[in-house]
Amino acid sequence: MRFIPTAARPYVVRFGQTGVVAATALLAMAAAPLGAVGAPPPADDLSVPAPPPVTAVARPAGPVTRKIVFEAPLKGYRINSPFGLRKLSIEAKARAHKGVDIAAPKGTGVYATAEGQVVRAGYQAGGYGNFIEVKHPNGMSSLYGHLSRIDVHTGKVVAAGERIGLVGSTGYSTGPHLHFEVRRDGIQVNPAKVVGQSFNVKTRMPDLPPPDHDEFVM
Numbered sequence: 001m002r003f004i005p006t007a008a009r010p011y012v013v014r015f016g017q018t019g020v021v022a023a024t025a026l027l028a029m030a031a032a033p034l035g036a037v038g039a040p041p042p043a044d045d046l047s048v049p050a051p052p053p054v055t056a057v058a059r060p061a062g063p064v065t066r067k068i069v070f071e072a073p074l075k076g077y078r079i080n081s082p083f084g085l086r087k088l089s090i091e092a093k094a095r096a097h098k099g100v101d102i103a104a105p106k107g108t109g110v111y112a113t114a115e116g117q118v119v120r121a122g123y124q125a126g127g128y129g130n131f132i133e134v135k136h137p138n139g140m141s142s143l144y145g146h147l148s149r150i151d152v153h154t155g156k157v158v159a160a161g162e163r164i165g166l167v168g169s170t171g172y173s174t175g176p177h178l179h180f181e182v183r184r185d186g187i188q189v190n191p192a193k194v195v196g197q198s199f200n201v202k203t204r205m206p207d208l209p210p211p212d213h214d215e216f217v218m
């Protein structure tokens, strides 16, 4: 004790003792078996009928919001050709690259970036090759091109991270890679700015009529 006036000491000591007593009481309570603390259970405990089991569950009045997160479509591979204007060595002029390219060995799994429904799956010669387009509940869609194999069909509902195909080099491609696009209102946006982002989407109750489209909230 460095400097405490003599008159204050008894208070300090008393306070410390109170603290010890309170702490001891708390420990005792913690150590006591459940039900041992407090009044004994009422004598008429057994005569009270048990409440009937709850059968009705309250239903939310309207749509509730949840989040979806866009994840990378390839695990462990980086973008090696970004979104935007670029000039390929095999082309005379620069032009817009409307997606990102992620190089990976042929046969590498390609995963749905988020939950959704396959709106297109097919083959485009001289372009995307084997490709899949998935519509997501936030209104965006994602497209996966140059696949060596397509594992889904149009209309299939896919979960976030579900494998939908394999990396290949079909269509307009010089080597195995995934061409990955994200579209908002039908226009390609930079996927690098979407992957890792979360979006609020409305979950609708089963008894409500299906919407034309889920509201997009950014």
Ligand SMILES: [Zn+2]
Pocket (backbone or CB within 6 Å): 097, 099, 100, 101, 178, 179, 180
């Ligand atoms: Zn590309």
